[in-house]
Amino acid sequence: xxxxxxKKTAEAREVRKAIGEYKYGFSMPExxxxxxxxxxxxxxxxxxxxxxxEPLWMKNFRQNSYKIFESKEMPKWGAxxxxxxxxxxFYYVKPSEGQVDSWDKVPKEIKDTYDxxxxxxxxxxxxxxxxxxxxxxxxxxxxxxxxxxxxxLFLGMDEALKEYPELVKEYFxxxxxxxxxxFAALNSAVWSGGxxxxxxxGVKVDLPLQAYFRINSLRMGQFERTLIIVDEGxxxxxxxxxxxxxxxxxxxxxxxxEIFVKKGARCRYTTIQNWSNNVYNLVTKRxxxxxxxxxxxxxxxxxxxxxxxxxxxxxxxxKAHGEILSIAVASKxxxxxxxxKCTHLAPETTSRIISxxxxxxxxRSSYRGLINIxxxxxxxxxxxxxxxxxxxxxSRSDTYPVNKINEREVILEHEATVxxxxxxxxxxxxxxxxxxxxxxAMIVNGFIEEIVKExxxxxxxxxxxxxxxxxxxxxx
Amino acid sequence: xKKYLYKGRExxxxxxxxxxxxxxxxxxxxxxxxxxTGEVVxxxxxxxxxxxxxxxxxxxxxxxxxAEAFLRQKVxxxxxxxxxxxxxxxxxxTDEVKASHAASVGRVSEEEIFYLMxxxxxxxxxxxxxxxxxxxxxxEE
Amino acid sequence: MxxxxxxxxxxxxxxxxxxxxxxxxxxVVAVMGPNGSGKSTLAYTxxxxxxxxxxxxxxxxxxxxxxxxxxDERAGLGMYLANQYPMAIEGLVSVRFLWQLYKKxxxxxxxxxxxxxxxxxxxxxxxxxxxxELLNRGLNEDFSGGxxxxxxxxxxMVFSPKYVILDEIDSGLDVDALKKIATTxxxxxxxxxxxxxxxxxxxxxxxxxxxxxxxxxxxxxxxRTGGASLALExxxxxxxxxxxx
Numbered sequence: 107x108x109x110x111x112x113k114k115t116a117e118a119r120e121v122r123k124a125i126g127e128y129k130y131g132f133s134m135p136e137x138x139x140x141x142x143x144x145x146x147x148x149x150x151x152x153x154x155x156x157x158x159x160e161p162l163w164m165k166n167f168r169q170n171s172y173k174i175f176e177s178k179e180m181p182k183w184g185a186x187x188x189x190x191x192x193x194x195x196f197y198y199v200k201p202s203e204g205q206v207d208s209w210d211k212v213p214k215e216i217k218d219t220y221d222x223x224x225x226x227x228x229x230x231x232x233x234x235x236x237x238x239x240x241x242x243x244x245x246x247x248x249x250x251x252x253x254x255x256x257x258x259l260f261l262g263m264d265e266a267l268k269e270y271p272e273l274v275k276e277y278f279x280x281x282x283x284x285x286x287x288x289f290a291a292l293n294s295a296v297w298s299g300g301x302x303x304x305x306x307x308g309v310k311v312d313l314p315l316q317a318y319f320r321i322n323s324l325r326m327g328q329f330e331r332t333l334i335i336v337d338e339g340x341x342x343x344x345x346x347x348x349x350x351x352x353x354x355x356x357x358x359x360x361x362x363x364e365i366f367v368k369k370g371a372r373c374r375y376t377t378i379q380n381w382s383n384n385v386y387n388l389v390t391k392r393x394x395x396x397x398x399x400x401x402x403x404x405x406x407x408x409x410x411x412x413x414x415x416x417x418x419x420x421x422x423x424x425k426a427h428g429e430i431l432s433i434a435v436a437s438k439x440x441x442x443x444x445x446x447k448c449t450h451l452a453p454e455t456t457s458r459i460i461s462x463x464x465x466x467x468x469x470r471s472s473y474r475g476l477i478n479i480x481x482x483x484x485x486x487x488x489x490x491x492x493x494x495x496x497x498x499x500x501s502r503s504d505t506y507p508v509n510k511i512n513e514r515e516v517i518l519e520h521e522a523t524v525x526x527x528x529x530x531x532x533x534x535x536x537x538x539x540x541x542x543x544x545x546x547a548m549i550v551n552g553f554i555e556e557i558v559k560e561x562x563x564x565x566x567x568x569x570x571x572x573x574x575x576x577x578x579x580x581x582x
Numbered sequence: 583x584k585k586y587l588y589k590g591r592e593x594x595x596x597x598x599x600x601x602x603x604x605x606x607x608x609x610x611x612x613x614x615x616x617x618x619t620g621e622v623v624x625x626x627x628x629x630x631x632x633x634x635x636x637x638x639x640x641x642x643x644x645x646x647x648x649a650e651a652f653l654r655q656k657v658x659x660x661x662x663x664x665x666x667x668x669x670x671x672x673x674x675x676t677d678e679v680k681a682s683h684a685a686s687v688g689r690v691s692e693e694e695i696f697y698l699m700x701x702x703x704x705x706x707x708x709x710x711x712x713x714x715x716x717x718x719x720x721x722e723e
Numbered sequence: 724m725x726x727x728x729x730x731x732x733x734x735x736x737x738x739x740x741x742x743x744x745x746x747x748x749x750x751v752v753a754v755m756g757p758n759g760s761g762k763s764t765l766a767y768t769x770x771x772x773x774x775x776x777x778x779x780x781x782x783x784x785x786x787x788x789x790x791x792x793x794x795d796e797r798a799g800l801g802m803y804l805a806n807q808y809p810m811a812i813e814g815l816v817s818v819r820f821l822w823q824l825y826k827k828x829x830x831x832x833x834x835x836x837x838x839x840x841x842x843x844x845x846x847x848x849x850x851x852x853x854x855x856e857l858l859n860r861g862l863n864e865d866f867s868g869g870x871x872x873x874x875x876x877x878x879x880m881v882f883s884p885k886y887v888i889l890d891e892i893d894s895g896l897d898v899d900a901l902k903k904i905a906t907t908x909x910x911x912x913x914x915x916x917x918x919x920x921x922x923x924x925x926x927x928x929x930x931x932x933x934x935x936x937x938x939x940x941x942x943x944x945x946x947r948t949g950g951a952s953l954a955l956e957x958x959x960x961x962x963x964x965x966x967x968x
Contacts, residue, residue: 481663496677499644505672505683514628514659514689523682524674529773534810537770538882539798539827548815548823552861555814 145193148172151295158264158298161271164278171284171294178288184474185412185441190386195328195358253311258342259304260315263331266302273304277333281364281392281420289360290390293329297362300330303342305371310341314376314562332363336371336399343374345562347406358386359410365393365401369423372400378565380409380572383439387413397423397452404560407434407442408572416474418447421455421483431557432461433569436469436501437576445475445492445507450483450516461492462554465501466577472504473522481512490520495553497527497546497577547574591620591651596717599632601661608637611653613646613679621652627713630661639671640681647676653683658716660690660709724769724802724886724918729780731761731768738764740943741780746886746918753921753929755957756940762922763807765940766890770794770804784886801885805875805892811863817874818844818858825881847880848873852903868895876904880911886918887911893928905931926958 151172155165180187253260259270267274284294305311336342359381367373373393381387387410393401403417419428430446448457463471473492494503505522527549535545551558551570558566583604588595591611599605609622628634640651657666670683690712698708724746731739738761746752756762768775769782771794782789784800792800812820818841825840835843848855853873863871872892879887887908893901909932912919921932929951937953939946947953 481665494672494674496674496679499647499676499678501677503672503674505670507670507685509666509668509685509687511657511659511667511687512665514662514664516688518668518685518687520668520670520685521682522670522672522684523680524672525680526677528810531810531812533770533772533794534806535812536794537772537798537804538824538878539795540823541795542793545795548820549812552812552814555816555861 145195146172146296154296154298158267160267163275164267167279167284168295168297171291172296174284175288175291175295178291180288181414184414185443185472187386187388187412187414190358256309256311257306258309258311259302261302263300263302263333264298266333270302270304273335274302274333277335277364277366279364281366281394282362282390286390289388290362293331293360293362293390297329297331300332300361300363301334301344301346302332303334303336303344305336305340305342307337308339309337311343314343314345316345328359330361332361334363334365334373334375336365336367336373338368339370340368341372343376345376345378345565347378347380357384359388361389361391363389363391365391367393367395367399367401367426369397369399371396372402374402374404375417376404376406376561376565378406378408378561378569379413382409383411385410385412387415389413389415391415392418392420393428394420394422395426395428398425399423400427401429402560403428403430403432403446404557405430405432405444405446406557406561406565406569407432407444408569408576409440410442411440413442413444415444416447416476418449419457420449420451421457421486422451423455424452425454425456426452427455428457430457430459430461431560432459432463433554433557434461434463434471434473435573435576436463436465436471438467438469440469441472442470443472443474445473447476448478448488449476450479450486450488450513453482453484453486455483455486457486457488459488459490459492460557461490462495462557463492463503464495464497464550464553464573465503466497468498468500470502470504472506475507476510477508477518477520478510479513479516479518483513484515486513487517488519490522492520492522493553494522494524495526495550496524497550543578547577550574550577591618591622594623595625597624597626597634598713598717599626599628599634599664601630601632603629604633604635606635606637609639609653611638611640611651613640613642613649613651615646617648618646619650621654623654623656625656625658625717626666627658627660627717628664628666631663632661632665634666636666637669637671638683639673640683642672642674642676642679642681644675647678649676649679649681651679651681655683655685656716657685657687658690658713659687660713724920725781725783726765726769727781727783729765729768729782730778731764732776732778733764733774737778738775738943739768742940742943742945744920744938744945746920748885748918749912749916750935751912751919751921751932752936752938753923753934753954754938754940755923755954756946758924759942760940761943762940763890766804766807766888766920766922769797769888770802771797798882801883803879803882803884803887805872805879805887805889807890807892807894809863809871809875811861811866813861813864815862817860817862820862821858821878821881824878828882844877844881848877850903851876851907852900853877869897869900872896872904873900876907880907883915884911884917885915886920888920888922889928890922891924892921893923893925901928902931908932926954929954 148169151168155168282290284291365373395401401419405417407413417430421428428448432444434442434444436442445461446459459475461473463473465471475490477488479486492505496503503524507520509518509520511518527546531549532545535548550573558569583606586607589610611620611622626634636655638653638655640653642649653670655668655670657668666687668685668687670685672681674681694712695708698711726744728741729739730741754762777790789797822837822840851873857870863874905928911917934951934954938948939957
């Protein structure tokens with residue numbers, strides 16, 4: 107089933123509700139008072155909470171977070187964030203915002219990419235943010251029913267707060283408090299949308315859950331907040347994002363994802379991000395893993411002007427395991443600063459980071475990682491492999507790993523290599539009849555294969571094609 | 583805290599952080615012209631209650647094409663409460679390079695100690711031998 | 724496939740100093756000579772390796788001059804080089820690569836589906852004695868020397884060449900593997916009327932792949948030519964014959 111069909115389905119309902127499409131004859135929704143004001147202050151934060159009809163504790167949480175946001179300084183490291191203008195941002199977005207109102211306004215590169223990916227006309231408009239189409243919801247309705255029968259909760263974050271407030275309260279903000287960093291504080295103040303998932307003990311969710319399955323889901327909001335709780339012995343795989351370039355007129359995306367993996371449970375969180383190149387993508391993602399639990403972050407970063415994202419695992423229980431598999435492709439005008447953080451707080455914990463980054467056409471790709479092994483985390487092991495491929499002379503790659511070892515009974519290994527496409531490898535493939543461009547693409551695909559093979563099939567095929575597209579014209 | 587800063591592309595540094603000592607050691611290797619090569623190896627042993635802050639950077643500038651740069655950091659945590667932080671960094675501004683770095687941190691292997699003890703050395707003597715060979719050994723590769 | 728008065732240098736070093744070799748379809752020509760005589764240079768130059776500079780002379784395939792063609796264009800004419808030191812390409816899964824290669828070479832022709840292709844591939848791999856597990860690994864990734872050579876021959880089968888250049892394919896192979904590879908090349912050559920240029924140090928491969936002509940290279944030039952018996956003579960008496968006078 108095409109994922110585009112699914113997206114249309116979910117968004118159709120949301121957009122209909124919000125805009126009220128006359129031709130379908132639906133009534134206007136209650137929350138029709140959309141403030142089009144820019145900028146942020148304490149009052150606006152209160153308004154947001156009121157408009158959403160939230161419990162008092164959440165309103166207080168938001169306001170407190172706002173104060174923290176104001177008091178924190180911008181980070182002095184990482185990418186250049188000086189161009190972000192907080193005054194120009196709309197902090198409460200009505201669902202159809204972030205979209206343009208005519209196909210002409212969508213940037214040419216994005217339209218070209220859709221053509222090359224072979225995406226049909228109607229879907230192009232959808233992804234370009236023009237309009238949604240009405241589709242039957244029968245399939246997705248029954249899927250969600252099936253999940254519910256197993257006791258699995260899968261809702262939008264806003265709905266979850268309304269329907270399961272105690273459960274949400276128990277976990278919300280506990281792993282990533284607003285004090286964590288400036289952008290987590292911002293998200294904590296103005297968050298909207300995102301997913302809430304709870305998987306009961308021993309339940310293994312056999313198909314990957316994706317954002318667009320949810321009723322009331324929207325294409326990526328600016329300040330999404332996701333909370334996932336995987337109870338003992340359970341398993342879930344959640345997929346966020348989409349390989350197709352998403353055009354957004356919003357320039358700042360600051361999301362927060364908190365994941366709690368309980369004893370013996372396993373969670374895999376896959377992200378493919380391909381934001382248009384005007385977007386600052388600053389994300390805080392963290393998972394807490396208990397005894398014998400497993401957390402896997404699979405992170406693909408293709409788009410955005412700036413991305414700063416370091417999926418983290420905190421290993422609190424014996425034999426907990428965390429993995430971060432990350433791909434970043436930085437092209438012209440992009441700075442992707444990504445990596446991972448693993449904190450070992452218990453004995454016999456293990457972690458693995460594999461980072462593959464590619465820079466081309468003047469792009470800059472940086473790996474930033476932290477392995478922190480605390481005293482007492484005896485017999486823990488960590489392995490980091492970060493490889494970078496620089497495709498031309500204008501591009502740049504950096505590696506900034508930090509390894510803090512406070513326990514001597516451990517094994518830590520870290521390796522990094524930086525290289526370009528080898529002349530001998532190129533000749534070898536060309537002597538088989540492949541053009542220089544084809545040969546380069548094959549070598550690049552081989553470079554990232556280790557991670558790409560962990561992606562669901564439709565993503566891996568599209569990812570390879572997208573990268574080939576990006577590389578076009580980079581020969582010479 | 584003792585601080586050491588070494589600049590250069592080609593060097594081997596052996597270091598012993600004694601019991602209770604705190605040491606900061608940084609190596610900086612800058613490549614700024616074509617066809618330069620270099621290898622930096624830092625090996626350190628950290629004794630009881632010692633702390634080593636080990637930082638190393640390879641910077642390859644735009645003009646430094648065909649550079650071949652390597653950085654290797656190996657730390658052995660010997661005594662109780664010995665700690666280390668290892669930060670091997672790379673900043674690469676051009677494509678025709680071969681650059682790699684590796685860092686490893688670990689403790690002395692109990693098997694090695696046991697083996698030497700079965701040959702008649704007491705624990706301290708065994709440790710001493712292992713440390714000496716770690717610091718004095720040729721690069722295995 | 725024809726090479727006339729070919730002069731080739733790498734950097735400042737002149738390696739080939741006017742060599743002449745030709746291979747007709749269906750013919751097996753052996754090029755022999757001591758190390759450094761320029762045999763491998765000939766192989767790489769024929770496929771247009773960027774390091775090798777042709778300063779004089781012509782190379783032609785089926786009457787068409789190829790000096791200015793890029794490696795992929797030459798491969799497009801049906802030239803296949805079995806490398807002495809095949810490159811490993813990490814992550815490029817072998818079976819997938821071979822499928823891409825097959826599709827590339829069959830452009831304009833009818834092709835089998837991937838399922839049939841895989842079945843055929845497995846049969847050919849087994850005939851060569853190639854461990855099937857390797858098909859799922861990156862191309863030549865952590866393959867032994869012998870396995871890489873077998874993979875070169877498997878690729879050749881997929882490639883369906885018109886002219887094959889074997890660059891010291893016998894080096895490092897055990898007798899069994901050598902026999903399998905040589906007989907495979909021989910069968911393909913006979914069936915498809917392929918011209919084969921065998922570059923080798925020793926006579927052993929020529930026991931299975933009989934040469935129609937033997938050309939001896941010494942110091943970048945052709946020192947002698949002859950029939951199949953020349954190979955045996957060279958092996959028995961060594962290359963320095965001329966200088967022994």
